[in-house]
Amino acid sequence: MHTVFYVSDGTAITAEVFGHAVLSQFPLPFEHFTIPFLEDEDKARAVKAKINDSFHQSGKLPLVFHTIVDTTLRNIITSSDAMCYDFLNTFVAPIEQQLGVKADPRAHRTHSMDNKKHYDSRIDAVNYALxxxxxxxxxxxxxxxxxLVGVSRCGKTPTCLYLALQFGIRVANYPFIDQDMSRLALPPALKANRHKLFGLTIDANRLQEIRQRRRADSRYSAAEQCRYELSQVERMFRMEAIPFIDTTYHSVEEISVKILERTGIRRRIY
Amino acid sequence: MHTVFYVSDGTAITAEVFGHAVLSQFPLPFEHFTIPFLEDEDKARAVKAKINDSFHQSGKLPLVFHTIVDTTLRNIITSSDAMCYDFLNTFVAPIEQQLGVKADPRAHRTHSMDNKKHYDSRIDAVNYALxxxxxxxxxxxxxxxxxLVGVSRCGKTPTCLYLALQFGIRVANYPFIDQDMSRLALPPALKANRHKLFGLTIDANRLQEIRQRRRADSRYSAAEQCRYELSQVERMFRMEAIPFIDTTYHSVEEISVKILERTGIRRRIY
Known part of the structure; x- marks a missing residue:
């Protein structure tokens, strides 16, 4: 098995996202090691020793995806017995030329608190969601x-939290209750904000599976109840012209991005 | 101002993370447009027209960061009047050669539900956190x-949610209450799990600012109360040998990664 190292002087999240996106195209298993906060030469030399050990033990050159601002530290890592991929610097030079501006690697950092106002609005969005x-x-x-509106356990809460944490967007969620569904009517608080409503729905079997894990063998998790609620809610979405998407085969990321695409709302943070 | 497009046949989240990481090194403002789910030629041609419009209006070549599997769609986008950066394919060829394996762009996809077991465990982790x-x-x-343990509003909840959503890790959180702090003793439920405890602390002024936004001019948000709680809790962390970090100048990502680094727990999902 090939060993992969993600090395950074920050969180290494960018190196992980990048390396994982590239490697996900290869139908092979990999062993992953993440080394964040590479901040001094001792740590850099220890990481180099670990990378070299991995090579000597497996006989296969490890892959190293790195984002390291400091040249001395970077040179220690890239002198390892490994294939090193520096995706930031690969693109910085052509973009410098294109923009006619020199990059300043310390100007901004991703995944830090450099922009406190943005950061606070993001935490406010998480608190709002909760x-x-x-x-x-x-x-x-x-x-x-x-x-977000829909039946209980159709994916509303994780979607709200993702939109808040990653994109800084304020999202409430309302689960339709028996009364709403039997009357096929929106409660007044939703009517007053109907332009903000977005519906989620889900396959009845998948809903039953999820509810079964939550409250086994109850009315709540009965197949018939799941089917009834979903059919009533989808009727309501259509009657009230509420845009909606099916979450069954989509991840939280896909659902979140589809909602932004349909509503035209743009993410507040990157 | 330069315009930047992030274009993908998926969520475009990878393209955004990558492009944003590169551009954050440039001390310039950018206008961002994200185009996810580029799935047919009509949409690709419409996006190309939008990119070209942006060039003709501003006279500046837009930057396009893209991850598009389909060659036809990709060629439409890269024939725009723009500087196009394809970070996946830039690295795929050398890695193919290194691994001796051909990439299969459709083998796996990031930010989708291809691995349902992983996906369920992630949603379970979110439910656990809540x-x-x-x-x-x-x-x-x-x-x-x-x-996670600490005083109210020191950053526990957003950290739990981030660790759950992004890394699939199950994290509970417990806010110390008056009784715990005045007795300087861990409650029994925490004692039984003391090897799992991780403390968060925060600067007293920052805590007061956050609590003030939450419950203005209360005992809860008084400067003296904030200082008292923090000093008691930090004493308890030291007495009980609970590892802890200061969240004041760190983002949720940095706090989360530091906790993983200190505890040795590895992320479950990428």
Whole structure:
């Protein structure tokens, strides 16, 4: 098995996202090691020794994906017995030429708190999602960017949290209750904010599987109940012209991006 | 201002992370457009027209960061009046040669549900974080990977959610209450799981600022109270030998990665 190292003087999240995206195209298993916060020469030499050990033990050159600003530290890592891929610097030179501006590797850093205002608005969005989760209150819907609606356990909460944490967007969520579904009517708090509503739906079998893990052999997790709720809610989405998507075969990332695409709302943070 | 397009046949999240990491090194403002789910030639031609418009209006070549598997669609985009950067394919060829294996761009996809087992465990981790947020229950601590402890509003909840959503790790959190702090003793449920405890602390002024936004001019947000709680909690961390970090100047990503580094726990998902 090939060994892969993700090495950075920051969180190494960018190196991981990049390396993983490239390696996901190869139908091979890999062993992954992440080394964040590479901040001094001792640590860099220890990492180099670990990379070299991996080569000597396996006989296969390890792959190293790195993002390291400091040249001395970077040179220690790239002198390892490994194939090193420096995706930032590979692109910085042509972009410098194109923009006619020199890069300043210390100007900004990703995944840090350099932009405190952005950072606070992101944490506020997480708090908003938690305070307005699961219909616990409808009083703050005026402040919502989006209000997700759907049956219980169709994927609303993880989507709200992802949109808040990654994109800084304020998303409330409201689970339709029996009364809403039998009357086929939106409750008043939702009516007043109907332009913010976005629906989620899900395959009935998948919903039953999820509810079964949550509350086994209950009315809540019965196949018939799942089918009934979904058919009523989808009727309501159509009647009220609420845009909606099926979450069954989509990840939280895909659902979140589809919602942004359909609503035209843009992410606040990168 | 330069315009930047992130174009992908998937969520475009990888293209955004990559492009943003590169551009964050340039001390310039950019206007960003993200185009996910580029799935047919009509959409590709419309995006090309939009890119070309941007060039003709500004006189500056737009930058395009793209990850597009389909060659026809990719060729439409790369024939735009723009500087196009294809970071996946730039690295795929040398890695193919190194590994002696041909890449299969459709083999796996990032940010999708291709690995359902991984995906379910990630959503379970989010549910675990929510069910075990803010000390609401201590009964499920046996199932925790980590239990974050600290005063109210020191950053525990966003960190738990990030570790769950991005890394698939089960993290509970417990806010110390008056009784714990005045007695300087861990409650029994924490004692039984002390090897899982990880402490967060924060600067007193920053804590006061955060609490003030939450509950203005209360005992909770008084400077003296913030200082008292933090000093008691830090004493407890030292007495009980609980590892801890200061969250004041760190993002959720940095805190999360530091916790993984200190505990040796490895992320479950990429």
């Amino acid at each position: 305070d307005n989760d699961d219909g616990v209150t409808t009083k703050e819907y005026d402040e919502a960017d989006i209000i | 069910d075990n947020d803010d000390g609401v229950t201590t009964k499920e601590y046996d199932e925790a990977d980590i239990i």
